[in-house]
Every structure is written in structure tokens, then in C-alpha cells.
Amino acid sequence: MARVLVGVKRVIDYAVKIRVKPDKSGVVTDGVKHSMNPFDEIAVEEAVRLKEQKIANEIIAVSCGPQQSQDVLRTALAMGADKAIHVEVAGAEYETLQPIHVSKILAKIAQNEKVDLVIVGKQAIDDDCNQTAQMTAGFLDWPQATYASKIEKKDDHIVVKREIDGGLETIKCKIPAVISADLRLNEPRYATLPNIMKAKKKPLTKITPKDLGVDVSPRIQIVKVEEPPVRQAGSIIPDVDTLVTKLKEKGHA
Amino acid sequence: MSQRSRVIDLYKRLFHLGKDYPSGADFFRVRLHNAFMKNSKESDPDKIEKMIGHGEFVVKELETLYMLKKYRTLKRRYYDSA
Numbered sequence: 001m002a003r004v005l006v007g008v009k010r011v012i013d014y015a016v017k018i019r020v021k022p023d024k025s026g027v028v029t030d031g032v033k034h035s036m037n038p039f040d041e042i043a044v045e046e047a048v049r050l051k052e053q054k055i056a057n058e059i060i061a062v063s064c065g066p067q068q069s070q071d072v073l074r075t076a077l078a079m080g081a082d083k084a085i086h087v088e089v090a091g092a093e094y095e096t097l098q099p100i101h102v103s104k105i106l107a108k109i110a111q112n113e114k115v116d117l118v119i120v121g122k123q124a125i126d127d128d129c130n131q132t133a134q135m136t137a138g139f140l141d142w143p144q145a146t147y148a149s150k151i152e153k154k155d156d157h158i159v160v161k162r163e164i165d166g167g168l169e170t171i172k173c174k175i176p177a178v179i180s181a182d183l184r185l186n187e188p189r190y191a192t193l194p195n196i197m198k199a200k201k202k203p204l205t206k207i208t209p210k211d212l213g214v215d216v217s218p219r220i221q222i223v224k225v226e227e228p229p230v231r232q233a234g235s236i237i238p239d240v241d242t243l244v245t246k247l248k249e250k251g252h253a
Numbered sequence: 254m255s256q257r258s259r260v261i262d263l264y265k266r267l268f269h270l271g272k273d274y275p276s277g278a279d280f281f282r283v284r285l286h287n288a289f290m291k292n293s294k295e296s297d298p299d300k301i302e303k304m305i306g307h308g309e310f311v312v313k314e315l316e317t318l319y320m321l322k323k324y325r326t327l328k329r330r331y332y333d334s335a
Binding site for chain 2 (some may be wrong): 014
């Protein structure tokens with residue numbers, strides 16, 4: 001039986017149109033719908049499935065961020081996690097919080113809680129870093145199975161199918177290990193209303209990075225955040241001759 | 254659960270699901286309310302049972318709709334190489 005740690009991040013909902021602040025210091029987050037990072041939902045779902053197959057016996061959900069991060073932890077609990085740990089990082093510190101800090105925090109918690117598997121989403125849809133799983137494995141000195149699209153337990157190891165360019169790679173990996181979930185690993189369940197109510201009774205502990213001895217002082221400075229360039233409008237050409245002339249004008253033919 | 258409380262429970266669950274509806278929660282809620290009000294005078298237990306069955310079907314459809322919408326958006330954003 002394994003203990004599983006899942007990392008969940010609170011991000012701006014995937015369906016929301018992102019707007020950049022006028023002073024270019026970041027994106028607008030006030031009054032914007034937030035939800036659990038979709039890849040982390042897949043990670044939570046996989047942990048819950050491992051529990052349903054009696055491979056895992058306890059699922060611990062962790063989130064680093066401001067007070068509102070507890071909402072996504074509640075969602076994780078409603079999906080089937082057993083307990084949650086909220087590592088509070090708020091304000092300016094949260095804006096410069098990087099995967100390196102998060103992976104140090106995850107690694108510390110993984111050791112304290114004596115977990116056998118760490119499952120995280122492969123990347124968050126807000127910063128698209130795709131680093132946390134890899135660095136957590138590094139700090140713990142554990143094997144890593146990234147971009148997992150299938151996980152199977154065999155005796156004392158796991159067999160993971162990984163999504164790679166143009167195909168799948170199957171690897172065998174010792175436990176404890178760090179896994180990052182790819183899109184096709186599973187279809188996450190919807191946190192139902194009764195389960196959300198029940199999740200309110202599950203334990204949620206709040207700690208700070210200081211309690212874990214992790215330094216979250218900034219390593220980067222945000223210089224500016226800009227909108228991607230707008231695609232220029234095209235034009236419709238009446239016939240082939242005009243097209244050829246136009247292409248010649250631009251030096252394509 | 255009595256039939257009455259099952260209907261109320263179904264309404265609550267649909268109301269909750271409506272929060273994520275693509276055309277907006279208000280759009281969904283008006284229609285949800287109308288659909289329930291339209292049949293509120295029904296007293297035949299068999300017919301009510303059928304309606305609850307239909308409601309449960311809508312719940313499943315909505316969950317699938319949200320799941321697919323998210324999956325397709327992510328696929329388009331991160332995987333579409335074609």
C-alpha cells in the first residue's frame with residue numbers, strides 16, 4: 001500500500017480570457033474565476049483511481065499559494081483525497097514563487113509524510129513552466145516518470161507509458177517515484193455537490209514555507225508582461241495573376 | 254429518500270452544475286427553473302419517476318460536456334501540431 005502526494009495549483013480558469021494589467025506588471029486576477037489546474041485534476045484523479053484499485057491507501061493534496069488556494073484543495077478533497085496541506089505563500093512572495101520553491105516544498109512534505117508516490121500535473125496552464133515534477137524528483141533523488149499516459153503497479157515497481165514526440169515510451173521505475181500527469185492519462189471526475197459538502201469535514205492543515213525550512217525569497221524579477229502580438233488581417237485576392245504579382249513584390253517567388 | 258426530496262436534490266445538483274455552463278449560469282438557471290416549474294403540477298408517481306430519470310441523464314450529459322470542453326481546449330492549446 002502506498003501513500004500518495006498530489007500537488008495542485010490554483011490557476012485562472014481555462015475558459016477565461018486572460019487580460020494583461022495596463023501597467024504590464026502581470027495579468028488581471030481580481031474578480032476572475034479561478035479553478036484547479038486541469039493537469040493537476042488529472043493527477044488527483046489518477047491518485048484516486050490508485051486508491052480505488054487498493055494500490056494507494058492515503059492521498060494527501062498540497063497547494064502552495066494564498067488563502068484562496070484552499071478552494072482547490074477542497075475540490076481535491078471532494079474528488080477523493082483524504083487530507084490536504086495548504087502551504088501559505090501570499091502577496092508579493094507568491095508573484096515570484098517559482099517551480100524551484102514549490103519543488104523544495106513538495107520534496108520536504110514528501111519526506112515528512114513518508115509518501116511513496118508524488119503525482120503532479122505536467123505543467124500549470126498559467127505559467128506553463130513544466131518543471132516542478134522534474135525538480136522535485138531531483139531534490140528527493142527519486143526516479144521520475146514524466147508525461148505519464150498510463151500507470152500500472154507491478155510488484156515493487158511501476159510501469160509507466162510516457163508521451164514522447166511521435167509515440168509512447170514505456171518505462172519501468174522503482175518506488176518511491178515522482179510522476180507527472182499528461183492530458184491522456186485519464187478523464188477527471190466532476191466534484192459533485194454532496195462530495196463537496198463532505199469534503200468540508202476532511203482535515204486541512206495550514207503551514208508556512210518557514211515551517212518546512214524552505215526559503216521562498218524571489219529568484220527572479222518580473223520585468224514586464226505583454227499581450228502576444230495580434231495577427232495581422234489577411235486580404236482576398238481576385239485571381240492567380242494578382243497572387244503571383246503580390247508574391248513577387250514580397251520576394252517570395 | 255422520498256420522491257419529493259429526490260426531485261429537490263436533483264434540482265440542487267443541476268443548479269450547482271449550471272455554474273460552469275458555457276452560455277452562463279443565469280442562462281442555465283432560467284431554463285432549469287422553467288423546466289421544473291412546467292412539470293410541478295404532475296402527480297403521477299410513474300411519470301415523475303421518468304422525469305427524474307431524464308434529469309439524471311442531463312446531469313451525466315453536463316458532466317461529459319464540461320469534461321470534453323476542457324479536454325478539447327487543452328488539446329488545441331498544447332498538442333495541436335497539425
